[in-house]
Each structure stands twice: as structure tokens, then as C-alpha cells.
Amino acid sequence: MSDIRVLIGDDHRIVREGLKQMLGDLSNGLPAMVVRAEAQTGPEVLEAVQSLGGPEGLDVVLLDIALPGRDGLDVLQALRKQWPSLPVLMLSTYPEKQYAVRCIKLGASGYLNKSADADDMVGAVRKVAAGGLYVSAAAAEALATAVGKGAGQGAEMLSHREHQVYRLLSAGHSVSEIGAQLGLAPNTVSTYRARILEKTGTKNDVELALYAERHGKQGAPG
The missing domain is CATH 3.40.50.2300 (Response regulator)
Structure with a gap:
């Protein structure tokens, strides 16, 4: 064999x-x-x-x-x-x-x-x-x-790229830092950020970080 x-x-x-x-x-x-x-x-x-x-x-x-x-x-x-x-x-x-x-x-x-x-x-x-x-x-x-959830809810609804931005945002990175790391223009990152806030039902980065902490997804996985 x-x-x-x-x-x-x-x-x-x-x-x-x-x-x-x-x-x-x-x-x-x-x-x-x-x-x-x-x-x-x-x-x-x-x-x-x-x-x-x-x-x-x-x-x-x-x-x-x-x-x-x-x-x-x-x-x-x-x-x-x-x-x-x-x-x-x-x-x-x-x-x-x-x-x-x-x-x-x-x-x-x-x-x-x-x-x-x-x-x-x-x-x-x-x-x-x-x-x-x-x-x-x-x-x-x-x-x-x-x-069972079908399309999912909250963070489960995020696309792959949105999820990358979500992880970095919830870890405290700025829009410009995320853009540099992912090779995206800052305005593109801002667009993803707006979609993430809408899908997670949060209003700003502080609420998003708290949301991520509650769901055990703060920061990048190891």
C-alpha cells in the first residue's frame, strides 16, 4: 500500500x-x-x-x-x-x-x-x-x-471577503490597515464594512467588536 x-x-x-x-x-x-x-x-x-x-x-x-x-x-x-x-x-x-x-x-x-x-x-x-x-x-x-437556518443569520450571512473584513474590524484594525492587508482600496473596505454592520445588526465598530466577542469570533482564528 x-x-x-x-x-x-x-x-x-x-x-x-x-x-x-x-x-x-x-x-x-x-x-x-x-x-x-x-x-x-x-x-x-x-x-x-x-x-x-x-x-x-x-x-x-x-x-x-x-x-x-x-x-x-x-x-x-x-x-x-x-x-x-x-x-x-x-x-x-x-x-x-x-x-x-x-x-x-x-x-x-x-x-x-x-x-x-x-x-x-x-x-x-x-x-x-x-x-x-x-x-x-x-x-x-x-x-x-x-x-436549519437556511440562509443563516448575522455573521453566517457574510461572504468570504466580508468575513475577512469582519474579523479584522472586530480585532480593532482600521479601514486603511485592512485595505493594505487585503489589497483593497479604503472605499471598498468601507463598503464591506457597511454591509457587515447591516447584516450583523450593529451600528458601529464598538458594537461590532462586542458582537464578535459574544459570538466567539473576535480576531483572526488560529
Whole structure:
């Protein structure tokens, strides 16, 4: 049986080392999981996948949501566009109910909290490498809730770009700072801000920050 070839995209070296050890220690007679490449920024993930030929050289991409240079959700969309058959398992420190639905809607093969135990992590990698969808009990509950709400409400109604702006606004960044980080004109960011305030039912940045804190989404996910 062939090895499962993995790329780890995470900006923290200790996390990458921990994942490598975890994957290497738990083969249990099954195909070994071999880390073919590591990347610590969004652009580096895309470059590594490109250099390995996408699914020709990789079976799974383990991708952190909070990556410098280009966040994991943007990278996920880019990978889905160029390499639609390459499974991507998203990782974050935030609970499934906050990002699992968004990631799966964008084409991820699964969403896993970094606090998951080693057996769950390895099981998730094996499942998505085999072409399956990994959904934890918490993620399944979040998906069911989203379906029940239909179009969703509040932050769930935000588009991907609106959600990026929302995260940065709620973390205290100014319109000009957000524009520089996302490569958008300030007036474009202001337009997104107006839509976000309307969809979340808030009137200003202070109310938005309080809203984000109540919903556990303040700042960028890890």
C-alpha cells in the first residue's frame, strides 16, 4: 500500500513538528503518513503544492486558517480552483461551530480543531486522503444548524471577503490597515464594512467588536 503524502501549512514551527511526530507515530500497520513539504505562509503553501504537482505528489493538505501572507480560506479557494481533486483538511484553534460550515462550503474535505486527540487527527487525515469527508460530531451539529437556518443569520450571512473584513474590524484594525492587508482600496473596505454592520445588526465598530466577542469570533482564528 502506498504512503499517504502530506503537506503541512502552519506558521508555527512547534505545531508543524507536533503534527509530523503525530502522523509518523500512528501508522499502526496501515499506510505510513509521510510529510512531503511544510509551509508557513499562504503563498508558500500554494508554491509547495505547485512544485509537487498537486495530487500527483500529494494526498492531503493540512491547512491552518490563520496564515500570514494569505489566509487559509483564500488558499483553500485557490487550491480548489487549481487542484479540485486534492483533499484539504482545515485546522484551527477555534471550535467547529465557528468555522466548520464556512470551510466545508468553500470546498474543504474536513475541519479539525487543533486540540483534537492524536487518533482523531490521524483518522481525519486517512479519511480525507481516501476521498472521504471528515466531519466531527461538533462539525456535524454546526452543519445541521446551518441547514436549519437556511440562509443563516448575522455573521453566517457574510461572504468570504466580508468575513475577512469582519474579523479584522472586530480585532480593532482600521479601514486603511485592512485595505493594505487585503489589497483593497479604503472605499471598498468601507463598503464591506457597511454591509457587515447591516447584516450583523450593529451600528458601529464598538458594537461590532462586542458582537464578535459574544459570538466567539473576535480576531483572526488560529
